[in-house]
Amino acid sequence: MVRLRFAPSPTGFLHVGGLRTALFCWLYARQQSGKFIFRLEDTDQKRLVEGAETDLIHMLEWAGIELDEGPEIGGDFGPYRQSERLEIYRQHVRKLLDEDHAYPCFCSTERLDNLRDEQRANGETPRYDGLCRRLKKEESAQRVASGETHVVRLKIPEIPETLVLNDLIRGRVSIETSQTEDQVIVKSDGFPTYHLAVVVDDHLMQITHVVRGEEWLPSFPKHLLLYRYFGWDPPEFAHLPLILNPDRTKLSKRQGDVAVEDFRDQGFLAETLVNFISLLGWSPADDRELFTLAELIEEFSFVRVNKSGAVFDREKLNWMNQQYIQNLDQQDLVRRVAPFVAKTVYAEQDMDLLEKAVKILQPRLVTLAETAKRLALFFDEDPQATDPEVLSLLKEESSKLVLAEFIKQLQTIEKLNEENLGSVVKNVQTVTNIKGKNLWMPLRYAITLEAQGPDLKLIVDLFGREKCMRLALNAYEL
Structure with missing residues (x-):
């Protein structure tokens, strides 16, 4: 059975890029009669935002993406919050340390900052110099036992080798291990970093396909090495293209909305946003542009996901939303505009007049929010x-x-x-x-x-x- 996961950090809103990742995972899981898992990567305790977990799940549900396993739903592979899996990570770190695939590092932040500054001044790529890797195991063990502050680093092979990933979207991708430093896998607070936790969790939760953004490609050597050190077979990988602004820079809040809830609050339909997001990178076999969720499940494949970045075209999103609004049943449209009307002075006024106004406005509406802005003509x-x-x-x-x-x-x-x-x-x-x-x-x-x-x-x-x-x-x- 295929098992795919969406594993965001509860550090804020659901980004449209995150929605696309979740959508592609969900579509493939549904198509293959598999499972879609929601896992919370909350090991970065300093960046946690209260209520973010609930908001993330709520926005997925709003988009029509149903969860099969997760923190509140449960399942056979929990816990589904990384902060509740610390003992699991400790066991696996102990295995890496015992088998000499990792080591404690006692270098202070000041030393590391000075090292990077010196390397930059010499025109070198900043990276850890392996000082603590050269310590004898007995000395390291004594310093750990004494309570000295430390992190744990993964050992990258001393003899460089080429690691190869057969990506579902990009085909054969190879990176030299010499480009990777000894990565921190456990922080000084005892929490694992993303790199350790994601590998351990994906294996123990029997994830068969990992779908993530192309920005994670440079990290795959660390992850493949962890799979090798643990003696596990890695899952399939699919690295999605970036979502871009019209000027082809990476999509960011500085140039417009990127939160799913922002689009919802502006009156974009969930069906529209999901349809639009599905076409950012993936292309169907024909020229169709409007798809229901059921049709997307049937049509989707990683083979038809492009390698190059996909431009977020706001005009196309507006057009698509207008198409969806025009095809809504009138009573359904009235129901959907109700939350926007409720925020105006026309709330709880003549319902019959509201229905007539909505019927007249429907052909030209681009967003649901526009309805509220146009009611003065009818009610004043x-x-x-x-x-x-x-x-x-x-x-x-x-x-x-x-x-x-x-x-x-x-x-x-x-x-x-x-x-x-x-x-x-x-x-x-x-x-x-x-x-x-x-x-x-x-x-x-x-x-x-x-x-x-x-x-x-x-x-x-x-x-x-x-x-x-x-x-x-x-x-x-x-």
Whole structure:
């Protein structure tokens, strides 16, 4: 049975890159009738953020990614928090020490800083010089027994060799062990570093495929050596390409949103974000761009994941979200916009009017959050235009002529709706001799208050004669 894991650190929000890693793991696990495991890598106690674990799980659930094993769910391979597995790591470190694959290092932070500074000054790559590796085992043991502060380092082979990884995405990858220093695998506080814990956990939890970002490629020699020293077969590896900003720099918060919860709070659907994220690096066999989760499970393969970085195209995300919103059932859309409406002054007002407003707005909505921003038009008695483009056009002389005649025409009829709007506007055209966009745009801008507003006929049908006349008068008096 295939077993894949997502193992974030509880140090903050769920990054979209993390969501992609979790998604690809989950898709493959589901496709192969395997298991998807959530493991918490919380050994860096200084960086823990309260509530981060709950938030990480909640955002995965929001995205539709179900967990098979994890801290709260349990399973046959727990505990699933690394901070609860310290005794397991100690046992494995003792094995490495006993078999001379690791050693205690007593070097102070000051000595290591001075060493790196000296190496940089000489044009060398900063790395540990192996001072404590040369200590006799008896001396090391005595110093450890006396309580002297130390870390534990992994021994990299003294005779350089080439380690080879057959990556599911990149094929054959080779790195010389000479490029790797004696890595710290246990910190001075007794907690393991990522490199030790991840290997031990992946083996004991029977992980068959490790999926992670390409930034971890330089670490694979350390991990393969640990597998060798323990006498274990390594799992399959797949190193995903970076997610990039439009300028092809690594995606970062400095250039925009990167937290999954930010996109949720802006009104992006979970289905949209998952679909969009799936296409960052992976490409389907055909040109399709819209996929349900079930379709992604069927189509996904690591063979079709690219090696090169994938650009996070916000415009494409907007387009995709609009497609998904347009295809929602109206009641489903009303339910989804409810949390955004609840934060406005229109919360708990006329539900029937809200449903009608949502129906009219739906074709042009890019995000759910936009609904709340556009409700003033429907609920306020006297909504005002604020768009500079709208205000500019409404102040033009030809717009004044159209609006003045439109108001006169409204005064001659008892009601205004979708059916008779065309004849009213035709009368305005006849009197003013203004046609085309110069005729319709002032009316659209005056009544919808937007340059790219909803369907004018639907708005008129909902508002009726009185409100349309008030809006036209407001526009005329600008």
